[in-house]
Amino acid sequence: MAAAGVAVAAAASPEPLVKLAEIPGRGRALVATRAIKPGEVLLSESPILLYPATVASNYCSQCYRSLSPGGHRCPAGRPPSPWLSETIGRLRSHVGEPDLFSQACFLAAAYDLAASSPSSFSLFLSLQGSHTDPSASVLHALLSSLAPSPLPPGFSPDLTAALLAKDKLNAFGLMEPFREEDSGERRVRAYGIYPKASFFNHDCLPNACRFDYVDGDGENNTAIVVRAIHEIPEGREVCLSYFPVNWNYKERQARLLQDYGFKCECDRCQVEKNWKDEDENQDEEVVESMDEEDGMEGMEEDNGGVGGEDDEDFPHAYFFIRYVCDRENCGGTLAPLPPAPGGTTSSVMECNVCGQCKTDDSFGGDASMLDE
Numbered sequence: 001m002a003a004a005g006v007a008v009a010a011a012a013s014p015e016p017l018v019k020l021a022e023i024p025g026r027g028r029a030l031v032a033t034r035a036i037k038p039g040e041v042l043l044s045e046s047p048i049l050l051y052p053a054t055v056a057s058n059y060c061s062q063c064y065r066s067l068s069p070g071g072h073r074c075p076a077g078r079p080p081s082p083w084l085s086e087t088i089g090r091l092r093s094h095v096g097e098p099d100l101f102s103q104a105c106f107l108a109a110a111y112d113l114a115a116s117s118p119s120s121f122s123l124f125l126s127l128q129g130s131h132t133d134p135s136a137s138v139l140h141a142l143l144s145s146l147a148p149s150p151l152p153p154g155f156s157p158d159l160t161a162a163l164l165a166k167d168k169l170n171a172f173g174l175m176e177p178f179r180e181e182d183s184g185e186r187r188v189r190a191y192g193i194y195p196k197a198s199f200f201n202h203d204c205l206p207n208a209c210r211f212d213y214v215d216g217d218g219e220n221n222t223a224i225v226v227r228a229i230h231e232i233p234e235g236r237e238v239c240l241s242y243f244p245v246n247w248n249y250k251e252r253q254a255r256l257l258q259d260y261g262f263k264c265e266c267d268r269c270q271v272e273k274n275w276k277d278e279d280e281n282q283d284e285e286v287v288e289s290m291d292e293e294d295g296m297e298g299m300e301e302d303n304g305g306v307g308g309e310d311d312e313d314f315p316h317a318y319f320f321i322r323y324v325c326d327r328e329n330c331g332g333t334l335a336p337l338p339p340a341p342g343g344t345t346s347s348v349m350e351c352n353v354c355g356q357c358k359t360d361d362s363f364g365g366d367a368s369m370l371d372e
């Protein structure tokens with residue numbers, strides 16, 4: 001288990017850009033080891049455990065890339081674990097309910113990890129999450145009956161419950177490609193456990209966001225990459241948003257309490273908790289009116305803050321205009337591409353949902369789309 005103060009290295013940088021810290025009321029957290037530039041890669045991490053989110057089989061069971069009609073040779077080249085392949089195959093044939101299937105696959109992958117890499121398994125056990133999952137005993141029985149050989153003696157229903165709780169708090173979804181016609185409902189193809197990335201806490205106005213490129217080339221297609229959205233001062237906590245940033249106050253609070261067990265007290269929530277119900281969609285409305293009437297005049301960047309007359313009611317308007325993708329049904333978060341080797345910040349902003357890139361040069365006017 002990584003201890004507080006241990007630095008977490010980003011693959012793109014020899015020096016770690018974030019390190020673990022303990023923050024009262026928030027548990028373990030990752031903070032910037034130095035001033036961070038927009039777009040810098042804070043962390044690039046491969047999963048210790050991966051499992052399918054759906055019974056669909058139109059992707060490679062090893063690397064989770066889409067299967068092309070001409071066939072597929074897994075470039076990851078990882079030898080599949082015969083026990084895990086067989087167990088997932090049996091689950092696919094016997095369990096039609098998607099959530100049950102996915103959770104059972106997670107358990108199978110976790111048990112397989114315990115056998116193949118005890119150190120990774122204990123790293124997983126060190127992650128947060130202890131609430132008892134009511135479906136644990138059902139899942140334990142299901143797996144015991146379908147696995148091709150008996151589960152090892154240590155795998156009790158209690159351990160199953162603990163594993164499920166940790167998965168719920170810490171799994172990251174590897175997403176299907178964005179399709180406008182899905183009305184923004186982007187499906188999850190697979191889930192992964194990324195122990196270092198699990199230490200990122202949540203903020204409703206995050207200063208970093210994560211990208212995944214599951215259909216990308218190379219061996220690291222299941223890695224996740226976390227990049228800074230804007231400048232982050234040394235010592236500042238680096239946070240992700242655990243869901244799309246355009247959710248309203250009630251939706252965000254409900255999800256955080258129900259799934260993550262805490263009440264969010266971030267700057268944005270402090271403002272929005274005072275909004276009346278009819279103001280719920282103020283985010284979008286204010287952004288639209290500012291876009292149409294005022295452009296970006298009077299706004300000054302300060303880590304997502306804003307100046308101008310709407311400051312008091314909607315201090316985070318700047319964030320929405322600058323860092324939320326305006327493509328229909330998208331709502332993803334934009335971060336610049338990594339800085340050039342000399343350190344110059346990129347003017348190209350990439351959306352972490354639809355993948356579209358746009359140039360930033362004309363910010364305040366019309367940004368030009370690069371892939372249209």
Ligand SMILES: C[S@@+](CC[C@H](N)C(=O)[O-])C[C@H]1O[C@@H](n2cnc3c(N)ncnc32)[C@H](O)[C@@H]1O
Pocket residue numbers: 025026027028029127128169170198199200201202203259260261262263264265
């Ligand atoms: C993925 S873990 C993040 C790392 C965690 N803090 C730890 O100590 O391992 C998610 C958990 O962190 C805590 N957390 C995350 N964001 C928080 C926030 N903004 N305020 C308070 N607690 C938070 C909650 O307990 C949440 O269930």
